[in-house]
Structure formats: structure tokens, C-alpha cells
Amino acid sequence: MEFRIDSIDGNARACTIKTEHSEIKTPIFMPVGTAAAVKSLDAIDMMEILDAPIILGNTYHLYLRPGDEIISKLGGLHGFSGYKRSFLTDSGGFQAFSLGDNVKFTDEGIWFKSHIDGSKHFFSPEKVIDIEYNLNSDIMMVLDDLIALPNTKERIKKSIERTTEWAYRSLVHHVNRGKKNNLFAIIQGGTDFEFRRISAESLVSLEYKGYTFDGFAIGGLSVGEENQLMYDTIEATTPYMPKDKPRYLMGVGTPEDIIEAVERGVDMFDCVMPTRNARNGYLFTTFGTLRIKNAKYKLDESPIDPKCNCYTCRNFSRAYLNHLFKAKELTYFRLASIHNLHYYLNFVKEIREAILEGRFKEYKKEFYSLRAMNSLEI
Amino acid sequence: MEFRIDSIDGNARACTIKTEHSEIKTPIFMPVGTAAAVKSLDAIDMMEILDAPIILGNTYHLYLRPGDEIISKLGGLHGFSGYKRSFLTDSGGFQAFSLGDNVKFTDEGIWFKSHIDGSKHFFSPEKVIDIEYNLNSDIMMVLDDLIALPNTKERIKKSIERTTEWAYRSLVHHVNRGKKNNLFAIIQGGTDFEFRRISAESLVSLEYKGYTFDGFAIGGLSVGEENQLMYDTIEATTPYMPKDKPRYLMGVGTPEDIIEAVERGVDMFDCVMPTRNARNGYLFTTFGTLRIKNAKYKLDESPIDPKCNCYTCRNFSRAYLNHLFKAKELTYFRLASIHNLHYYLNFVKEIREAILEGRFKEYKKEFYSLRAMNSLEI
Ligand SMILES: [Zn+2]
Ligand SMILES: [Zn+2]
Numbered sequence: 001m002e003f004r005i006d007s008i009d010g011n012a013r014a015c016t017i018k019t020e021h022s023e024i025k026t027p028i029f030m031p032v033g034t035a036a037a038v039k040s041l042d043a044i045d046m047m048e049i050l051d052a053p054i055i056l057g058n059t060y061h062l063y064l065r066p067g068d069e070i071i072s073k074l075g076g077l078h079g080f081s082g083y084k085r086s087f088l089t090d091s092g093g094f095q096a097f098s099l100g101d102n103v104k105f106t107d108e109g110i111w112f113k114s115h116i117d118g119s120k121h122f123f124s125p126e127k128v129i130d131i132e133y134n135l136n137s138d139i140m141m142v143l144d145d146l147i148a149l150p151n152t153k154e155r156i157k158k159s160i161e162r163t164t165e166w167a168y169r170s171l172v173h174h175v176n177r178g179k180k181n182n183l184f185a186i187i188q189g190g191t192d193f194e195f196r197r198i199s200a201e202s203l204v205s206l207e208y209k210g211y212t213f214d215g216f217a218i219g220g221l222s223v224g225e226e227n228q229l230m231y232d233t234i235e236a237t238t239p240y241m242p243k244d245k246p247r248y249l250m251g252v253g254t255p256e257d258i259i260e261a262v263e264r265g266v267d268m269f270d271c272v273m274p275t276r277n278a279r280n281g282y283l284f285t286t287f288g289t290l291r292i293k294n295a296k297y298k299l300d301e302s303p304i305d306p307k308c309n310c311y312t313c314r315n316f317s318r319a320y321l322n323h324l325f326k327a328k329e330l331t332y333f334r335l336a337s338i339h340n341l342h343y344y345l346n347f348v349k350e351i352r353e354a355i356l357e358g359r360f361k362e363y364k365k366e367f368y369s370l371r372a373m374n375s376l377e378i
Numbered sequence: 379m380e381f382r383i384d385s386i387d388g389n390a391r392a393c394t395i396k397t398e399h400s401e402i403k404t405p406i407f408m409p410v411g412t413a414a415a416v417k418s419l420d421a422i423d424m425m426e427i428l429d430a431p432i433i434l435g436n437t438y439h440l441y442l443r444p445g446d447e448i449i450s451k452l453g454g455l456h457g458f459s460g461y462k463r464s465f466l467t468d469s470g471g472f473q474a475f476s477l478g479d480n481v482k483f484t485d486e487g488i489w490f491k492s493h494i495d496g497s498k499h500f501f502s503p504e505k506v507i508d509i510e511y512n513l514n515s516d517i518m519m520v521l522d523d524l525i526a527l528p529n530t531k532e533r534i535k536k537s538i539e540r541t542t543e544w545a546y547r548s549l550v551h552h553v554n555r556g557k558k559n560n561l562f563a564i565i566q567g568g569t570d571f572e573f574r575r576i577s578a579e580s581l582v583s584l585e586y587k588g589y590t591f592d593g594f595a596i597g598g599l600s601v602g603e604e605n606q607l608m609y610d611t612i613e614a615t616t617p618y619m620p621k622d623k624p625r626y627l628m629g630v631g632t633p634e635d636i637i638e639a640v641e642r643g644v645d646m647f648d649c650v651m652p653t654r655n656a657r658n659g660y661l662f663t664t665f666g667t668l669r670i671k672n673a674k675y676k677l678d679e680s681p682i683d684p685k686c687n688c689y690t691c692r693n694f695s696r697a698y699l700n701h702l703f704k705a706k707e708l709t710y711f712r713l714a715s716i717h718n719l720h721y722y723l724n725f726v727k728e729i730r731e732a733i734l735e736g737r738f739k740e741y742k743k744e745f746y747s748l749r750a751m752n753s754l755e756i
Pocket of ligand 1: 304305308310311313314338339340342
């Protein structure tokens, strides 16, 4: 992976990442394609309509269905899905965490039951790397020990120690397998700033045969804590992350979360929010959130967001989308998802331009004042 | 409406219909867009990806939701949906027929209860024309009295008499309102050849202030009768339909049904089969039906139909579609619908070429022998 900082404005960074499959200008938002498809969209939509340089795949889901070996035989995620740009795959740690009673963490790895057929499986750090090699993921996340917040000091300490141990085993396995593609470590530590520092420093110091991680992620946030506490935790963590490598905040979040994290030095983001909210009728606009089922849109010929030039806004009215949503037409899901993803992708592009032009602070201020108008909503 | 016969081969016809919004080369298959959207697809898909010159809208559904007056204010079906080519709207007769206990036919019209909220509504022939004017439908179907098959002679007789009476009232209302767009009458008569002749002749003879119908449809078939009986009924009906006007077989059917009806002189078709079957995992191919969930496609890198050059077949494999179907990904529905509709649209295009070149019989023979191979299926 090539990595270059194009510009810094305060702590906000505009960088360029080059993988084997695409060039990624940061800050970047990565749409979530859990099962090798961003929900309701296809690879052509992602490349030609949305021009997304990187999307996420989910190791846990793809391992269970269709199976990583099948994907390997079909040309990895790129050949399988037709999306020829970069894939980042999470490690399955978060999914395991989400399985509740159907999971058991040990020092060796994670036992879990499939949500599909109840079958039992075991993810070790090495096993996860093997799966990600089969997927041919451009950016592979290590298996981590994610915990719920709030939690005891003792459990958080255990989590960061185990996460470091697993990260090292992942790195060793990765190097021994020939160091294909790129491997990111995940910083844990809850909302305890001291633990975050320790986790970051210990992961950054890991090395095997001269190799270190290609990037670092902040994991375990946006799991129920207050927004300001999340922002403060990010701010307490990024100073301990290498300047010359990408910084990725996992599973976050709202547009507000993204701009706050960029201000604190984060480069990469992913979240199901734009697609999930789209399906539920919540559409992002420059002026706040628009709830498409609202009766006031029944006769509204304007596009979702008059400032948006996405495929959906160029071709369809609020009135038509209001109708499709209420009639539960499948057509609605793709059109709404395209708009919300366009909003996020365009948003990080605007942030990048502001950083390149040294006016990040002004952009942020304007962003908040527009969003606060919320002129459209109930 | 302009209508021209381009070529006749046996009784099979290749014609050209010109409405205000598009030129339609026949035989034509019209995708069904019940709620002003072909399920899972949008107007750009229909125009640019599938190049369909005409689609159906449903009077009953659009009247209930969003309401024909709303659609009128938003520029009719064309402005509302963004599909700028022709719309044909059915009359609501078939939907009323499908409502079972929630409907009551009288000589004046049809009382029915909304399937959405149970509210009571009345469709008279005039009311239906008013709704279709609001929709700005290019081809409006008259309200008809559709009955289940088999049925008593008495009820069939009543049906054709009422259908003729309602057709006349529709024509009068249409002419008095200024004769916007085009109006088609619907021939009834069950599978009784004599009733079909009477129904056709009486509708063809209707005239008001010098105006007659712009086209004629065969309704009330494909409601449970044997295939051969349906074909025989069509064969017994088309000789009584004007040569110089379009002939439309409503709600039919399989590719086999279509080619049999073309052979008997029918020009236009609609059916939910391609889109509904797509959603249920049944894909049409030159060689028969492919059931995408079949495990043998798990590792199959070939497209659905190697002979197909649709958007889906150009970009995605059976393996990927098998996965999307099993994972219940929304992405699947659009890709499968595009393929099945492409199959139907391409099929009628091939039939047309065969007619123009005077080799309809040979084409039909080849079609059956390929379909009979069914080499792909379980
Ligand atoms: Zn938009
Ligand atoms: Zn195809």
C-alpha cells in the first residue's frame, strides 16, 4: 500500500492511499457491503453511479455464506462481486460481539454459532487471516477482542492485552504467508484514555521480521457511549497513531461524527447508517434529515436535496419516492440508498477539498449551521 | 395513434404503433408497473437498460395510491415516474375480479373495498376513463366485466353484454371529454367461441359521433383454463378483430403462450410472470428455465444465459446471483428482473424479425426445440 499525506489543516488530514485495486483519496467513507453487495446495489452502481473507490465486506458473513473458499475460486471478492476496486474486510470480531449468547471469547480465539444454521465455528487470529486471504481483501482487519461499554477496568485491560496478542499472531501469520495485500491493527481500550494510549503504543510497536502494520483502526467506539466521550476518546488516541499510516475509525457514524473525527486526525470511515436509514425512509440532506414518508412530500416535485446531483435527485421527485416508500416498492430501496451514499461520499469529498484549501474550520462551521437549519423536517 | 402493418407471415403480424410518447414495434411485450414502477426497477432502467417502449400502469392501484389526482398534478404517469415513453393502463376490472368477496358487480359498475384500508369505492365506466385521463395514459382500457372460468352460459352472456354496454359508455364519455390519447375495448366470452365472436363483433360495431375504438383486447383468458383451449379461443376470436388496429392479449403469459398467440394474430402482451418469476428465483433462458437457488450454480462463473447480452448477464455470474438469492439480498431482485424482462423483450424482437423475414414458422420450431432441451434444469 502506498500512503501519502496531501495536506494537513489543524489535525485534519487529506491523504492518498493506493492499493492494488484503487486509489483512495481521504477522508473517505466506505459503504458497507456485508454479503459482497451493498444492500440493494450492485458493482456497477458502486463504480459508475457512486464512484466509490473502496467498500467493505464482512468476514463473518462471507465465511458462512457463500464460504471464503468459494469466493477464492471465483476470483476473490473482486471477481465474485464484479466490484473491481478495493475491499476492506472487517475481522468478524464485531459480529461475534453482536451475537450475544451465541459466542464465547477465549485466549485462543472466538467460538460462535452461525446465525444461519446454528452450526459451531471457531475464529482464531490466524484463521481470520486465512479467510481474508481467500477473499483477497485489499485491507484486512485483524481479529480483535471487542467489549461492550461501559465495562470494568479489568475487562478493558484484558481486551487490550488480548487484542495486542491476537494482532501479533495475525502479523506473524500474515508475514509467514507471504504478506499479501495489507493488514490493519485495531486499537481497543473502551473510553479509558490511558488504555487507549497503551493499546495504540503496544500495537504500533509490534514488528515481525521487520514488518509492521499497514494502518491502524480505532475500534470499539459508537457502542452506546455519549458522542462527546467518543470524540474525546478519539482525540486521546490519534496522537499515538503513526502519522505516516492510514487511521480508520470503525463503524462510525453520523455526518457529525465523521467531521468531528476528521478534525481529530481520522482518515477512513464505514457505517451502515446511510443504507439502513435510506431503507427506513430517512434521507440525508445538506439541511438535515428528510423523512420521506411525511405527507407533505406527496405533491413535492423537487428532488430529495436540491443541492444534490446524485442519480436519484437528477431523475426522481420527493413525491415519487414518497409514493414508492408507502407502496413498499422494491424500487425505493435502491434509489434511496444511492442518494444517502452519494451524500456521504460527497460529504467526505467536500471535507477533503476544505482541508486541501486550508479552510476546514470554516467548512465545519458552515456544515453545522446548515444542518442545524433542519428546515425540512418534522 | 398511428398504426401500420409492416409485414404479415401466416396470421402473425409485425406492426408499428405510434403514440404521443413512443413508437412501438410489435409483437411487443409490455412490462407491468402496477404502482407506476416495474417492481425493483426505475424509469432509467426501463428506458436505458431495457429499452422498453411501453409499460403498464394499474388503474385500480394508482387510484388508491397515490391517487390519480395527485398523479395528474405531477405531470401524469410520465412526469410522476420519469418514464417518458408510453403507458397502457388496465381498467381495474381484473383487480376487482381478484378481490374476491370484497367486490360487487352491478349493471352500473363495480363496488369494491380497498385492499389497503378497507374503504369503499365505486368504479363506473366513466369514472375509470376520468382516472385514466388523470393518469394521462397513452392507451386506456375500458372497464370490463371479467368472470372466472369455467362459468355458466348465462353468466358469460351477461358478462359480454355488460362489457359491451360499459365499453359504449366509455367511448361516449371519452369522446365527450375531447378524445385524449387512445381507448381500447376488451372482448370477453370465456372459452365459448360463439360468445367471443358476438363480443368482438358488437364491440367493433360500436361508434359514437363517428369515433370507434383505437384497438381491441382479448380479456378474461389465462384464468385457469387449459393452454390449448386458450389458444383455440384466441384463434376463434382474432378473425373478428379489425386488421387495421392493434390486438392485445391481456395478462398472458409464458413465452410459449406468446408465440402461440402471435401465430394467431395477436400484437401486444403483458404479464407479471417475468418479474414475479425473477423474484422467486426462476430465470428464463433460451434453453428453458433456470432455478438460480440450485446448488449446482454455487461455483458457476457463467452468466444466467450464455446467449443473453443483458446488463445482468454482461456483469454478473450465476454463482454471484445464487449467493445473492440465498442471502436474500435486495440487489438480487433488480438483477434478476432485468434479465427476465430482457429475455421477454428480446424474444418478441426476435419474433418480429422472423415475421419480417417470412420465417416465423421456422423460428417457432427452433424456439420449441431449444426450450425443450431444458438442458439447465433440475
Ligand atoms: Zn441525491
Ligand atoms: Zn441476461
